[in-house]
Amino acid sequence: MEKIASYPDSLTDKHFHYCPGCTHGTVHRLIAEIMDELDIREETIGVAPVGCSVLAYEYFDCDMHEASHGRAPAVATGIKRVHPDKVVFTYQGDGDLASIGTAEIVHAANRGENITTIFINNAIYGMTGGQMAPTTLEGQKTTTTPYGRNLKEAGNPIKMTEMLSVLDGPSYIARVSVHTPKHIRKAKKALKKAFQRQLEGRGFTLIEVLSTCPTNWGIKPKDALNWLEDYMMPVYPLGDLKDIEEVE
Amino acid sequence: MAEKVLMKGNEAIGEAAIRAGCRYFFGYPITPQNDIPAYMSRELPKHDGVFLQAESEVAASNMVYGAAGSGARVLTSSSSPGISLKAEGLSYIAGAELPCVVVNIMRCGPGLGGIQPSQGDYFQATKGMAHGDFHLIVYAPSTVQELVDLTYKAFDTADKYRNPVMVLGDGMLGQMMEPVEFMEPLDPAELPKKEWATDGAKGREPNVINSLALAPEELEAMNKKLENKYKKVKANEVIHEEYRLEDAEIAVVAYGTSARISTKAIDMARERGIKVGLIRPITLYPFPEKEIAATCDQIKKYLTVEMSTGQMIEDVRLAVNGRRPVEFFGRLGVVFEAEEVLQRLIALGGDN
Numbered sequence A: 001m002e003k004i005a006s007y008p009d010s011l012t013d014k015h016f017h018y019c020p021g022c023t024h025g026t027v028h029r030l031i032a033e034i035m036d037e038l039d040i041r042e043e044t045i046g047v048a049p050v051g052c053s054v055l056a057y058e059y060f061d062c063d064m065h066e067a068s069h070g071r072a073p074a075v076a077t078g079i080k081r082v083h084p085d086k087v088v089f090t091y092q093g094d095g096d097l098a099s100i101g102t103a104e105i106v107h108a109a110n111r112g113e114n115i116t117t118i119f120i121n122n123a124i125y126g127m128t129g130g131q132m133a134p135t136t137l138e139g140q141k142t143t144t145t146p147y148g149r150n151l152k153e154a155g156n157p158i159k160m161t162e163m164l165s166v167l168d169g170p171s172y173i174a175r176v177s178v179h180t181p182k183h184i185r186k187a188k189k190a191l192k193k194a195f196q197r198q199l200e201g202r203g204f205t206l207i208e209v210l211s212t213c214p215t216n217w218g219i220k221p222k223d224a225l226n227w228l229e230d231y232m233m234p235v236y237p238l239g240d241l242k243d244i245e246e247v248e
Numbered sequence B: 001m002a003e004k005v006l007m008k009g010n011e012a013i014g015e016a017a018i019r020a021g022c023r024y025f026f027g028y029p030i031t032p033q034n035d036i037p038a039y040m041s042r043e044l045p046k047h048d049g050v051f052l053q054a055e056s057e058v059a060a061s062n063m064v065y066g067a068a069g070s071g072a073r074v075l076t077s078s079s080s081p082g083i084s085l086k087a088e089g090l091s092y093i094a095g096a097e098l099p100c101v102v103v104n105i106m107r108c109g110p111g112l113g114g115i116q117p118s119q120g121d122y123f124q125a126t127k128g129m130a131h132g133d134f135h136l137i138v139y140a141p142s143t144v145q146e147l148v149d150l151t152y153k154a155f156d157t158a159d160k161y162r163n164p165v166m167v168l169g170d171g172m173l174g175q176m177m178e179p180v181e182f183m184e185p186l187d188p189a190e191l192p193k194k195e196w197a198t199d200g201a202k203g204r205e206p207n208v209i210n211s212l213a214l215a216p217e218e219l220e221a222m223n224k225k226l227e228n229k230y231k232k233v234k235a236n237e238v239i240h241e242e243y244r245l246e247d248a249e250i251a252v253v254a255y256g257t258s259a260r261i262s263t264k265a266i267d268m269a270r271e272r273g274i275k276v277g278l279i280r281p282i283t284l285y286p287f288p289e290k291e292i293a294a295t296c297d298q299i300k301k302y303l304t305v306e307m308s309t310g311q312m313i314e315d316v317r318l319a320v321n322g323r324r325p326v327e328f329f330g331r332l333g334v335v336f337e338a339e340e341v342l343q344r345l346i347a348l349g350g351d352n
């Protein structure tokens, strides 16, 4: 009998600590499946961020390196320069990547560092209890924008992925979502392509994943999936933003 | 015996690091240490090494964190304001128990300050580097030869204790040219394999480089482990030197460039019949506490000499523990002359 789905080898058997309806776990699973499919678990070093996924090293069954808040691309650079033949990825939230770690991500991308970044955009700071993220939407209520994000005072939702895609270093940059099975399949394709690009030595790859945080959005898990589609997707449109097909 | 070559302090640090098997350098430009990255960018590619000019010192120290966790011998260098930014990475490196070497060629601060030589980062280096209960092991060379020997040794000490080691120099030492003799270069491939490093979990359980401990008991255990390590460091790693101390009644306590100037002042004072000698801490952490305390029966007065407004003097006073007076001489911004130290010694010696 053909086995069509199983628990990925590249995940440990520890239970995720993520809240019900949080899509961090979905993305973890996709990454693990890709590690299995590409047979790279024993060749991979992951960098965990500071954020809700701070314990990612408990879940991925590969070598893992914890980073300080926002510095995962710098840590990954150090690792990759020592082990250029290994697969190195960072997994970062929007506070981590789009606020405190902007310098590190811009320059890792610009150097064309041959690493893969998975950027989880949930429009909020999850771990610290629901403060405004740079990606928080206009009017969105958070614990530090109790009257809704006012663009005049708090600036605009930052489009890191668009910004990074104008650089010459990256080889593949895309934005995906995981709020429906159809989107999950597309997300997996993009993630796999990013890892494959790295294996081919083609330079920096980044996949932004629109993600839910029902706990801090203050809505039910099912409503969170709809909220993502109705409010986040118009501001953060899905698709490939940069894709350098051929190496010259 | 190897031939002596004339070399600038900063470049000698770079060469010593390469001979110690260091093949990775991450840094950001700042005066007066710029010859170190320049040297590394020129020499590392010849050894299949990596030189990377980072986007900031914050990034540089976190690249060091990644490279150290990957098992490599890695160096970063900076000067005072840059070290403040490296503090984050160093706290994580110490917390995750990784070896690395960091050079601080001190300039005068605070704030942007200026590029004159200084010893104003003693507190930062030995006590207040960054958040959390950790220490760097700190070497304080006073000659270019010592810059070479201690930089080389720093890599071994870092590996031995899995702890960051700082080589603390100043702008004067970094720019100085002196004849030096180098050790035989070491082949990094022959260094013992670091079993804990992240290099892909092939045929073994995954390795995790980390300083996070959420459970209270786990957190206490992590800090206890560090505390025990520092106890060992204190017991085994103190280095100091004494000069003309045998019959001395006054002891100057000084390190680095201050110690060089003080040595000259001591010779001048001796010619005038003042019984003075030098205690020179070579490790600032661990500090030669016991070694200084042991001189208290003989020494009547101590004079701490620093290019600061008085930082190491606190450790000298703790070592002397009230048994003898501990005086201070120092200037900041300008480098003082031996003559000025001599005047203080005459004043101290006069009321003997």
Ligand SMILES: Cc1ncc(C[n+]2csc(CCOP(=O)(O)OP(=O)(O)O)c2C)c(N)n1
Pocket (backbone or CB within 6 Å): A050, A051, A052, A053, A069, A092, A093, A094, A095, A096, A097, A120, A122, A124, A125, A126, A127, A128, A133
């Ligand atoms: C230097 C520093 N500043 C602040 C924090 C506190 N902090 C921890 S996680 C976090 C934000 C996390 O948000 P995000 O990156 O969006 O990840 P999420 O939790 O939403 O997955 C902050 C501010 C920290 N750990 N370190």
Ligand code: SF4
Pocket (backbone or CB within 6 Å): A017, A018, A019, A021, A022, A023, A024, A052, A122, A126, A127, A212, A213, A214, A215, A216
């Ligand atoms: S707080 Fe939000 S991001 Fe964090 S685990 Fe819960 S739902 Fe997910």
